[in-house]
Amino acid sequence: MQYTAIVALAATGWRRSVLDQLRVDGWCTFATAPAGWDRRFPWRWSRRRTLAEEHDWRARSRRRSHGWTTPPREAPKLRPAVLAALYRQLRKSLEDGKNEPGAADFYFGECEMRRHDQYGTFPAERALLTVYWALSGYGLRASRALAWLGTAMTISVMALMLWGLPADDPKPQTTGRQVEAGQGLTLTTDTPAPRNPAGALNNRITSERFEKSLRVVINSVVFRSSGQDLTTRGAYTEMASRLTEPVLLGFAVLAVRNRVKR
Incomplete structure (x- = not known):
């Protein structure tokens, strides 16, 4: 999937009607998250397929730039909300093609962009996504x-x-009271705290x-x-x-x- 093709679709109004109708079959190369360990948090990125636009956004963002590919100067600056829409449509395309395991990386990317979107995602939703990410990587x-x-x-x-x-x-303890001959005997069994x-x-x-x-x-x-x-x-x-x-x-x-x- 070429970087310029995705950007062109994102820059126009076609992504809602085109991206989710694409069929990604066979062998197709996407960018990947950085490999290896780093001294800054997060110390290691999850291995997954990503879009080149996410590399651009992370490379331009402070505290998130280590290991991500620096974009060319002419590359447009896309907000996380736009990247979430791109991931969502590509995920739907793969799910419609019955390739749900292959769509998992795009679902991860969609949730990541929603978690970092400070304009279109409410703070409570971002906090919930952060907990979901920390506990199970969005269930993945x-x-x-x-x-x-x-x-x-x-x-x-x-x-x-x-x-x-x-x-x-x-241990259960049984207590009772001694009674006269001919009277009933009452016993109480109790377990101490x-x-x-x-x-x-x-x-x-x-x-x-x-x-x-x-x-x-x-x-x-x-x-x-x-x-x-x-x-x-x-x-x-x-x-x-x-x-x-x-x-x-x-x-x-x-x-x-x-x-x-x-």
Whole structure:
């Protein structure tokens, strides 16, 4: 796809009626995001196909120029909103051709331009896109979602080991009152409230407490209750785990699905 052809379509009013009707079949070369690592954030760019216009925009933008191709002087300056429209139409073209995995990079580029568009995208929407990008790369980076999932599970396990599990598993206690002969006997069985662990934190890190904590967290990922008695802090940790970790797992599944969908 030639740079001049895309710019010409973007400069005219044809992109809405032409780009989404293009058919991109077989082998077609697009520009790619910079490879390798950098000392500035983001330290590494996701490998994806891009438009030359995005290279131009990023090379002209401060704090985003490292690794992107510098545009020629005569190249027009396009705003992110225009680039988002270009990506959207090309994505639709590939999706109409049943090439949804191939359209994934264009969807990534569309979301990137919407996230950086300070004029046509509301701040709340940009913040939501930023969170979506950070957690899973717009639902296209399974490794990123799995890394966050592993981090969240590790934090949950440590919190449960240190503060969530009681000092001892509460045991049911049965109490009753001695009565005279011939009268009914009433017995009451009650389970005492879990006692918070005491002592040094390093003494709470044991294989037994780790196994119990891991079982609670793994069950939380799949929306199940482990039945383990927990302290008040542990109960809130489990609730947070059951709220966030299944979402991260869903992001990872969605990313894989978007890459293999036919």
